[in-house]
Amino acid sequence: xxxxxxxxxxxxxxxxxxxxxxxxxxxxxxxxxxxxxxxxxxxxxxxxxxxxxxxxxxxxxxxxxxxxxxxxxxxxxxxxxxxxxxxxxxxxxxxxxxxxxxxxxxxxxxxxxxxxxxxxxxxxxxxxxxxxxxxxxxxxxxxxxxxxxxxxxxxxxxxxxxxxxxxxxxxxxxxxxxxxxxxxxxxxxxxxxxxxxxxxxxxxxxxxxxxxxxxxxxxxxxxxxxxxxxxxxxxxxxxxxxxxxxxxxxxxxxxxxxxxxxxxxxxxxxxxxxxxxxxxxxxxxxxxxxxxxxxxxxxxxxxxxxxxxxxxxxxxxxxxxxxxxxxxxxxxxxxxxxxxxxxxxxxxxxxxxxxxxxxxxxxxxxxxxxxxxxxxxxxxxxxxxxxxxxxxxxxxxxxxxxxxxxxxxxxxxxxxxxxxxxxxxx
Amino acid sequence: xxxxxxxxxxxxxxxxxxxxxxxxxxxxxxxxxxxxxxxxxxxxxxxxxxxxxxxxxxxxxxxxxxxxxxxxxxxxxxxxxxxxxxxxxxxxxxxxxxxxxxxxxxxxxxxxxxxxxxxxxxxxxxxxxxxxxxxxxxxxxxxxxxxxxxxxxxxxxxxxxxxxxxxxxxxxxxxxxxxxxxxxxxxxxxxxxxxxxxxxxxxxxxxxxxxxxxxxxxxxxxxxxxxxxxxxxxxxxxxxxxxxxxxxxxxxxxxxxxxxxxxxxxxxxxxxxxxxxxxxxxxxxxxxxxxxxxxxxxxxxxxxxxxxxxxxxxxxxxxxxxxxxxxxxxxxxxxxxxxxxxxxxxxxxxxxxxxxxxxxxxxxxxxxxxxxxxxxxxxxxxxxxxxxxxxxxxxxxxxxxxxxxxxxxxxxxxxxxxxxxxxxxx
Numbered sequence: 060x061x062x063x064x065x066x067x068x069x070x071x072x073x074x075x076x077x078x079x080x081x082x083x084x085x086x087x088x089x090x091x092x093x094x095x096x097x098x099x100x101x102x103x104x105x106x107x108x109x110x111x112x113x114x115x116x117x118x119x120x121x122x123x124x125x126x127x128x129x130x131x132x133x134x135x136x137x138x139x140x141x142x143x144x145x146x147x148x149x150x151x152x153x154x155x156x157x158x159x160x161x162x163x164x165x166x167x168x169x170x171x172x173x174x175x176x177x178x179x180x181x182x183x184x185x186x187x188x189x190x191x192x193x194x195x196x197x198x199x200x201x202x203x204x205x206x207x208x209x210x211x212x213x214x215x216x217x218x219x220x221x222x223x224x225x226x227x228x229x230x231x232x233x234x235x236x237x238x239x240x241x242x243x244x245x246x247x248x249x250x251x252x253x254x255x256x257x258x259x260x261x262x263x264x265x266x267x268x269x270x271x272x273x274x275x276x277x278x279x280x281x282x283x284x285x286x287x288x289x290x291x292x293x294x295x296x297x298x299x300x301x302x303x304x305x306x307x308x309x310x311x312x313x314x315x316x317x318x319x320x321x322x323x324x325x326x327x328x329x330x331x332x333x334x335x336x337x338x339x340x341x342x343x344x345x346x347x348x349x350x351x352x353x354x355x356x357x358x359x360x361x362x363x364x365x366x367x368x369x370x371x372x373x374x375x376x377x378x379x380x381x382x383x384x385x386x387x388x389x390x391x392x393x394x395x396x397x398x399x400x401x402x403x404x405x406x407x408x409x410x411x412x413x414x415x416x417x418x419x420x421x422x423x424x425x426x427x428x429x430x431x432x433x434x435x436x437x438x439x440x441x442x443x444x445x446x447x448x449x450x451x452x453x454x455x456x457x458x459x460x461x462x463x464x465x466x467x468x469x470x471x472x473x474x475x476x477x478x479x480x481x482x483x484x485x
Numbered sequence: 486x487x488x489x490x491x492x493x494x495x496x497x498x499x500x501x502x503x504x505x506x507x508x509x510x511x512x513x514x515x516x517x518x519x520x521x522x523x524x525x526x527x528x529x530x531x532x533x534x535x536x537x538x539x540x541x542x543x544x545x546x547x548x549x550x551x552x553x554x555x556x557x558x559x560x561x562x563x564x565x566x567x568x569x570x571x572x573x574x575x576x577x578x579x580x581x582x583x584x585x586x587x588x589x590x591x592x593x594x595x596x597x598x599x600x601x602x603x604x605x606x607x608x609x610x611x612x613x614x615x616x617x618x619x620x621x622x623x624x625x626x627x628x629x630x631x632x633x634x635x636x637x638x639x640x641x642x643x644x645x646x647x648x649x650x651x652x653x654x655x656x657x658x659x660x661x662x663x664x665x666x667x668x669x670x671x672x673x674x675x676x677x678x679x680x681x682x683x684x685x686x687x688x689x690x691x692x693x694x695x696x697x698x699x700x701x702x703x704x705x706x707x708x709x710x711x712x713x714x715x716x717x718x719x720x721x722x723x724x725x726x727x728x729x730x731x732x733x734x735x736x737x738x739x740x741x742x743x744x745x746x747x748x749x750x751x752x753x754x755x756x757x758x759x760x761x762x763x764x765x766x767x768x769x770x771x772x773x774x775x776x777x778x779x780x781x782x783x784x785x786x787x788x789x790x791x792x793x794x795x796x797x798x799x800x801x802x803x804x805x806x807x808x809x810x811x812x813x814x815x816x817x818x819x820x821x822x823x824x825x826x827x828x829x830x831x832x833x834x835x836x837x838x839x840x841x842x843x844x845x846x847x848x849x850x851x852x853x854x855x856x857x858x859x860x861x862x863x864x865x866x867x868x869x870x871x872x873x874x875x876x877x878x879x880x881x882x883x884x885x886x887x888x889x890x891x892x893x894x895x896x897x898x899x900x901x902x903x904x905x906x907x908x909x910x911x
Binding site: 081082084090093105107108110115118122258261264278279280281283351353354355356357359363366371372375377379380383384415426427429430460 | 507517535566624719799802841888
């Protein structure tokens with residue numbers, strides 16, 4: 060093989076295997092490869108899963124070859140009859156296959172180590188397209204293959220992640236990085252809460268649309284995720300401080316326009332952001348949860364080290380437990396109903412007093428699907444925050460979605476109340 | 486639109502969205518759709534993820550159209566400028582787009598319900614290609630579209646799974662099922678806990694390997710999932726009672742071999758299975774959680790109607806709160822340490838007594854990454870179950886994985902203790 064120095068700017072990934080077209084197996088190799096390619100500034104344009112069918116694989120492979128500099132195929136390198144990647148790629152590129160004696164010896168040795176003789180079918184794994192470079196597989200019998208063809212680079216790797224991943228890392232370092240050129244994909248994110256996707260778009264669009272015509276452009280994607288709207292900025296440019304600075308300014312401009320609704324500028328989730336604010340402020344938190352059933356405390360305690368600022372709390376589904384564990388006055392529930400602002404406030408005050416935490420949260424609402432009324436439909440949640448200095452404040456939110464969505468969004472709103480209260484110093 | 490009666494034998498799925506080409510977001514809709522298509526006996530030939538780029542999307546879409554009777558596209562139907570699926574498909578098929586007044590009214594109404602005005606950008610979601618059928622989206626603003634074109638069926642669905650999934654089910658029932666052939670993929674599952682993947686395989690392999698040479702064969706896949714091992718059986722055969730019966734017998738044979746370790750025979754998660762047992766037994770449950778931080782109660786309360794049997798509980802991270810909220814004797818913690826079987830038992834007894842629930846659970850452990858010692862490494866969790874009739878029983882488990890995995894597996898073990906206790910009647 061003549062070593063190629065053609066630059067690699069774009070890539071596609073093809074995962075081969077009918078088992079990944081079922082309903083319970085995901086192709087996870089492509090996630091791994093996507094991360095490694097992004098780090099090298101190689102743009103991943105598409106990824107495809109295709110079954111063990113030579114005609115369809117050839118078709119998908121040709122399309123990928125037409126769109127990308129680098130095509131990575133995983134799977135279908137095994138010894139059995141339905142492992143067709145090697146043969147299909149060789150035939151599509153018009154390359155003859157020859158058995159490689161060194162590979163046969165290597166495979167036979169692997170079997171010998173386990174006191175087994177190599178089955179004849181494994182000879183298929185030793186066939187190499189003319190001009191291809193063999194990539195060692197220290198963890199399995201199927202070697203990888205690297206083919207340079209007509210200005211394109213084609214890589215074949217085995218499907219099992221524990222074989223594929225170290226081989227891909229080795230490939231990145233030795234072959235891809237030197238040819239990835241000096242470009243990198245610089246990325247930045249902003250996570251927003253308290254506004255819907257459309258309203259974020261209304262504010263952000265006039266700003267980010269200016270960047271799409273600049274050279275090189277900054278791409279902005281807006282995603283509605285549970286409880287938050289995410290802005291993902293990416294800039295494909297030289298790996299220079301100037302490019303970093305350009306993206307930083309763009310990021311800062313969007314941040315300024317969206318203001319306090321931006322809760323995270325580095326991809327950290329809400330529970331991590333709030334945890335950081337609690338830690339920095341030397342504060343502790345406790346919660347009395349009804350409809351969220353413990354999810355708020357579970358999210359806070361997902362963060363390592365959260366025992367420093369999470370005191371604890373109670374889950375009080377029944378009215379009796381709201382009284383017994385959080386000290387809510389019985390007559391308050393009778394007067395206003397369990398889902399009401401006065402009860403939320405009493406939950407927040409009660410749990411703060413009983414735990415001695417700096418901040419108490421009370422959440423009571425209707426997660427659904429049952430329990431709604433015309434006056435208080437499913438999704439109605441009252442959230443209260445209590446501190447010793449400022450007493451309690453309460454808001455009622457109307458959330459949309461199934462039970463899990465209502466629970467999650469209610470915890471997101473509650474955590475966001477904590478965030479804003481700490482930022483504003485009250 | 487002229488309703489089509491062309492048979493549907495093959496399908497491809499295209500997920501649209503640059504975010505799914507990164508290293509941290511998977512396209513999960515295609516797994517769902519793959520299962521539904523398999524159930525109808527429609528062969529999924531390939532699935533592709535493509536970014537928000539009209540040229541590449543058009544290219545991928547054309548390739549899929551050439552290979553399959555049915556092409557399902559998900560995502561890219563939002564209101565923002567990078568949502569391009571509707572426009573790209575219409576242009577590729579040469580269909581003019583027109584704004585549909587009924588859809589505009591529907592979207593405006595969704596906003597009005599939340600006392601919001603519809604942003605102008607949302608009008609894009611009301612554009613319909615000539616001849617297309619609009620598919621209602623009861624859970625979002627983006628309607629789906631069904632297009633019959635040149636003997637092919639094209640379906641556009643929104644990306645958020647909670648919107649896409651019910652729409653796809655509706656589509657299967659109303660449009661796809663009547664046009665699928667007489668073959669179906671019959672499936673059955675068994676979820677196992679308390680045994681590792683290899684041990685399940687040792688028991689199951691001698692049984693299921695017999696079925697692979699039968700005609701048609703029954704395929705068995707064993708998957709290790711968090712806190713459980715899953716066996717997935719599938720049989721592609723005519724949609725007859727005889728085929729169903731054959732699969733039912735195979736399922737029963739595996740169930741008998743795996744015995745009480747099988748906790749679910751119909752795909753229901755552990756929290757749902759345990760909820761059903763509590764409800765059927767007229768029992769209530771409460772928990773005192775330390776290292777799981779509320780996750781156990783949150784899982785139980787993810788199930789609709791769980792307020793009937795979940796009393797509530799406490800999250801007690803600090804030793805002070807273990808004493809104050811769950812009544813653990815202070816000297817017990819001093820004598821044995823917070824992570825110990827006596828403290829777990831005291832948590833279980835204490836919360837049961839304070840809430841009046843039939844069953845009390847106590848969980849105390851080290852979720853990590855910090856806090857481990859040589860004697861009690863990260864992943865050590867003591868779990869106790871207490872009932873008025875039988876007192877408390879305790880076990881200590883050693884769990885592997887990061888903080889989130891330890892938390893989840895600890896709740897899975899605790900719920901499984903409840904399950905076995907109820908099944909055994911003690």
